[in-house]
Amino acid sequence: MAAGMNISIDHDSTVPPFEQVRLRIAELAASGALAAGHRLPPVRAFYTHGHLYQVNQTRMKLAEKAKELGCLFAFYGHTHVAKYEQIGGIHVINPGSISQSRSQIEETFAELVYKEDENTIILNFRNRENQIIETVKIEF
Known part of the structure; x- marks a missing residue:
């Protein structure tokens, strides 16, 4: 993973876990913390x-x-x-x-x-x- 990349699940959220992961990855990519082409x-x-x-x-x-x-x-x-x-x-x-x-x-x-x-x-x-x-x- 990219340095400082953290993906966690909020179990109290109404957002399904898979969607929380998807949104966090999109957020990391948009901020530049997850470089284009980086493989999970x-x-x-x-x-x-x-x-x-x-x-x-x-x-x-x-x-x-x-x-x-x-x-x-x-x-x-x-x-x-x-x-x-x-x-x-x-x-x-x-x-x-x-x-x-x-x-x-x-x-x-x-x-x-x-x-x-x-x-x-x-x-x-x-x-x-x-x-x-x-x-x-x-x-x-």
Whole structure:
């Protein structure tokens, strides 16, 4: 990403997340912070509700689908349990549940932060108070 480029989502906004991202990219381009021809990180993600891929038994089917679609990440819900696994080269992530955890871990959501200078993504599991309770460093 360009130096100082920050794209974040306002979860309280009525503007859909994809539109917030599009508007921010347009704003960065118009201001010159995002140079013409600059390429955003080529990271693809697959997300689904976990019951469609029987995630209570295994996440292999989910990882295989993500790989088939050319994705590096697979996000799922259903279990309400925050979890990170690497399966067959796919980073499989359940953000947990911000309203009702079904594990010993408190209620959570997931945040990914791209560190271009390190060629890494930092996965933070955060609680309701927005405090980081677990961090995973994902290297490319």
